Amino acid sequence: MNNKALFSFYIIVLHFLLCTPLSPVFAQIKQENLKKHIYYLADDNMKGRGTGSKQVKKAAKYIETYFKEYGLKPQGEKGYRQPFEAKVRRVVVEDSIRQADNVIGYLDNDAPYTIVVGAHYDHLGDGRQGGSRDSLGVGEIHNGADDNASGVAGLLELARHYSSNDIKEPFNLLFIAFGAEELGLVGSRYFTENPTVPLENIHWMLNMDMIGRYNPDNGLAVIGYGTSSKFPTIFKNITSEIKFNLSRDGNGGSDQTSFYKKDIPVLFFHTGGHDDYHKPGDDPEKIDYKALESILRLEIDVIDNSMKQDKMDFQWTN
Numbered sequence: 402m403n404n405k406a407l408f409s410f411y412i413i414v415l416h417f418l419l420c421t422p423l424s425p426v427f428a429q430i431k432q433e434n435l436k437k438h439i440y441y442l443a444d445d446n447m448k449g450r451g452t453g454s455k456q457v458k459k460a461a462k463y464i465e466t467y468f469k470e471y472g473l474k475p476q477g478e479k480g481y482r483q484p485f486e487a488k489v490r491r492v493v494v495e496d497s498i499r500q501a502d503n504v505i506g507y508l509d510n511d512a513p514y515t516i517v518v519g520a521h522y523d524h525l526g527d528g529r530q531g532g533s534r535d536s537l538g539v540g541e542i543h544n545g546a547d548d549n550a551s552g553v554a555g556l557l558e559l560a561r562h563y564s565s566n567d568i569k570e571p572f573n574l575l576f577i578a579f580g581a582e583e584l585g586l587v588g589s590r591y592f593t594e595n596p597t598v599p600l601e602n603i604h605w606m607l608n609m610d611m612i613g614r615y616n617p618d619n620g621l622a623v624i625g626y627g628t629s630s631k632f633p634t635i636f637k638n639i640t641s642e643i644k645f646n647l648s649r650d651g652n653g654g655s656d657q658t659s660f661y662k663k664d665i666p667v668l669f670f671h672t673g674g675h676d677d678y679h680k681p682g683d684d685p686e687k688i689d690y691k692a693l694e695s696i697l698r699l700e701i702d703v704i705d706n707s708m709k710q711d712k713m714d715f716q717w718t719n
Contacts, residue, residue, distance in 0.1 A: 430558050430697045432690045438554035439613070440685045442522070443546035450545060451526020452487050452581045453499030460522050460553075464504045464578045467557050471564040473506030476575060476597050481505055485591040487581035491531025501580035503588045505597060508563055508574040514712055515573040515598050516704060517606040517665075518559055519589065519656055520552030521582030525679060532583055534679040541681040546688055548678065551613030553578060555697050562701065572604055572708050579656050582610075589656035593663045605629065605666035605713045607700060608657035615672045615692030620644035621699075622671045625651045627718040629666035635706040641699045643692055649718045664715045668703065670696060 442450065442460055450457040465481045477483040483503040489496075501523070524545030525532045533539050544550075560576045575598055579588035593600065605628075615621060620643065626632050627649025636647065651661035657669040672692075677683040707713070 430562065430694050430701075432694050434558055434561070435554045435690055435693055436685070438557055439546055439550045439688055442550035442553060443544040443683075443685045445542055445544065447544070449526040449528075449543040450522065450524045451530050452489075452501050452523050452584055453496065454526055457501075457523050457580070461502050461504050461578070461580070464522060464553065464557065468504065468506035468560065468576065471506070471560050473560060473564060473576060474509050476505045476507035477503065478595075478597065483592060483595070483597065485580070485588065487584045487587040489530050489584060492529070494530065499581075501588060503580055503592055504578040505592075506560060506576045507598070508560070508576070510570050510573050512571055512573045514602050514604040515575050516604045516707065517575045517577060517660065518556060518609075518704075519577040519579055519606065520556040520609040521549050521579040521588065521656055522553045523580055523583050524548060525583055528681075530584070532679055535681060538681040543679065543681050544684050546683050546685040547613040547672075547675070548611050548683060549582070549609070550685070551611060551688060551693060552609035555609045555612055555693070555700070558697055559700065559704075570708055573598075582656055586656055586659055589659035593659045600663055600665065603660070603665050605668070605707060606657055606660040607704065608655055608667065608669045609700075610655040610669065610671055611678075612670050612672050612696050613688040613693055614675045615643060615689045615696070616675075617644060619673050620646050621696060622646055622648060622669075622673060624648045624653050624669040624671065625657060625661070625667040627651065628661060628668075628716055629713045630716060631707070631710045631713050632666070632668075635703060635710065639699070639702050639706065641702075642695045643699070645699065651718050666713045666715050670700060672696075
């Protein structure tokens with residue numbers, strides 16, 4: 402190749418590099434982040450994150466810090482916070498009325514509709530607020546690694562993914578860490594009664610509660626498949642390294658129920674009960690981090706497919 406031809410070749414290559422748009426850099430779900438979040442939230446120093454405790458307020462601050470880092474817009478009533486009161490009802494305690502917060506961050510894509518992604522961040526404290534399944538363990542710290550530090554870790558990783566994937570999606574995303582779920586879905590119910598985005602503009606709601614103890618014999622439960630006629634299309638051709646089972650019902654013992662009761666399609670991701678459920682032994686080293694990563698990848702596929710649909714319709718399932 403002579404000098405003139407070589408010069409022309411370099412000009413063509415330079416033009417290609419300058420004029421061809423770069424492919425988006427996709428954020429990857431990182432197991433090290435999942436471990437970091439779960440080990441922080443479910444450490445003994447957090448004393449079980451009971452509603453109204455100093456430690457649950459510290460957990461809320463931790464979540465808020467990451468929402469800020471990811472550039473999410475505050476969408477509470479006081480910055481990222483939506484304060485409310487919750488009452489301990491299962492047992493008699495002196496401080497039955499407790500202050501709590503939902504922590505809410507908004508990825509604003511200037512879109513007409515919004516997908517809600519939620520997980521509760523409270524747990525049982527030392528079991529004295531009620532709910533412990535270990536009568537001999539009342540007074541011991543219930544760390545709640547699976548219930549629900551696992552869901553919060555998922556919430557934070559999905560927030561990081563969608564805020565840093567260099568794509569402006571055709572839907573907004575509202576990330577909510579709910580308070581006082583263990584006292585009766587109080588935080589999610591409060592949000593749906595006092596929404597900070599119009600409920601009629603919500604495309605659908607994804608809830609994560611106890612997604613850290615995957616059992617390959619049982620698989621992952623995906624509850625709420627029947628709450629919209631669009632879900633069969635959304636799940637068509639979706640595959641995963643893990644087994645997942647689709648269930649039609651929209652009700653269930655977690656925060657998606659509050660949205661279902663407001664005629665909003667929902668999906669609830671849940672790896673099922675285990676011997677440490679609501680006991681002091683629900684610790685971070687028992688989480689299946691590889692499966693948790695796979696669950697989040699599955700959720701990303703579901704969310705992305707849902708963005709190819711028009712506004713989701715709602716169906717009652719019972």
